Amino acid sequence: MIQIQALEKRYGRFVALEGLELGVHPGETLALLGPNGAGKTTTIRAITGQLRPSRGRVLLDGLDVWRHPVAAKRRFGYVPDRPYLYGKLSAVELLRFVGRLYRMDPRAAEARIEELLAEFRLERFASALIETYSHGMRQKLTFAAALLPRPKVLIVDEPMVGLDPVAARTVRNLLRTYSKPDRAVLFSTHQLELAEAAADRVALLHEGRLRLLGTPDEVRRQHDDASLEEVFIRLTEDVTDDASAASAHPAP
Numbered sequence: 452m453i454q455i456q457a458l459e460k461r462y463g464r465f466v467a468l469e470g471l472e473l474g475v476h477p478g479e480t481l482a483l484l485g486p487n488g489a490g491k492t493t494t495i496r497a498i499t500g501q502l503r504p505s506r507g508r509v510l511l512d513g514l515d516v517w518r519h520p521v522a523a524k525r526r527f528g529y530v531p532d533r534p535y536l537y538g539k540l541s542a543v544e545l546l547r548f549v550g551r552l553y554r555m556d557p558r559a560a561e562a563r564i565e566e567l568l569a570e571f572r573l574e575r576f577a578s579a580l581i582e583t584y585s586h587g588m589r590q591k592l593t594f595a596a597a598l599l600p601r602p603k604v605l606i607v608d609e610p611m612v613g614l615d616p617v618a619a620r621t622v623r624n625l626l627r628t629y630s631k632p633d634r635a636v637l638f639s640t641h642q643l644e645l646a647e648a649a650a651d652r653v654a655l656l657h658e659g660r661l662r663l664l665g666t667p668d669e670v671r672r673q674h675d676d677a678s679l680e681e682v683f684i685r686l687t688e689d690v691t692d693d694a695s696a697a698s699a700h701p702a703p
């Protein structure tokens with residue numbers, strides 16, 4: 452459903468992504484992991500057509516995102532790390548606007564809006580202006596907007612920021628189940644326990660390169676049954692800063 456092919460992104464001489472090959476299949480939830488600056492947001496921005504690759508391409512449901520931006524964008528819902536919402540609209544007005552952008556049947560959109568406001572416990576605030584919303588409420592509304600047209604692919608950059616425990620549980624279940632049976636979910640996170648709980652496979656980026664890809668079980672088995680956290684640290688710690696780490700885990 453998402454195919455990232457030989458993706459490279461340079462900012463001047465700095466290489467933010469290099470030769471990235473990664474696929475997210477129908478029915479699958481994939482978690483994108485990596486330390487700060489690894490290239491997660493860059494990858495997501497390339498998938499969502501916000502950033503032009505220096506080389507390579509991204510296919511979404513078979514469509515090149517850069518060549519067919521509108522058709523590709525109809526197929527995914529996106530929750531960015533810093534969502535922008537129109538403060539002078541209410542939640543319902545924003546969701547209706549999104550429904551019109553996706554050319555949804557107005558009655559189907561109304562039913563879906565009601566369902567999503569209930570799912571994210573926003574019904575009481577449905578008519579309040581978004582500028583009065585807390586950060587977490589905005590995050591929940593962004594999820595509702597992304598899910599409104601029932602996209603084939605859901606892409607989420609840092610899903611849990613600012614969510615209360617109830618919303619966090621809703622989102623965790625959503626990330627795990629939304630991809631079944633034939634949709635796909637890709638999310639980036641620093642929360643390894645979320646990746647273990649919600650993702651079928653994890654991909655670890657480090658310095659713009661893919662360092663690891665597999666199910667959490669496969670990853671543990673390939674690394675002497677170490678925890679995902681331990682594997683993450685082994686593969687991403689700066690070996691030049693730590694001689695003992697370098698001798699214990701030589702760079703590949």
Ligand code: ATP
Pocket residue numbers: 462465467485486487488489490491492493494
């Ligand atoms: P974090 O976990 O901190 O959000 P990330 O994995 O999402 O990090 P990116 O935001 O993708 O990392 O950034 C990857 C690298 O690209 C970083 O070194 C960042 O400084 C660099 N970068 C990103 N955007 C730009 C830009 N517009 N100009 C120059 N460098 C950039």
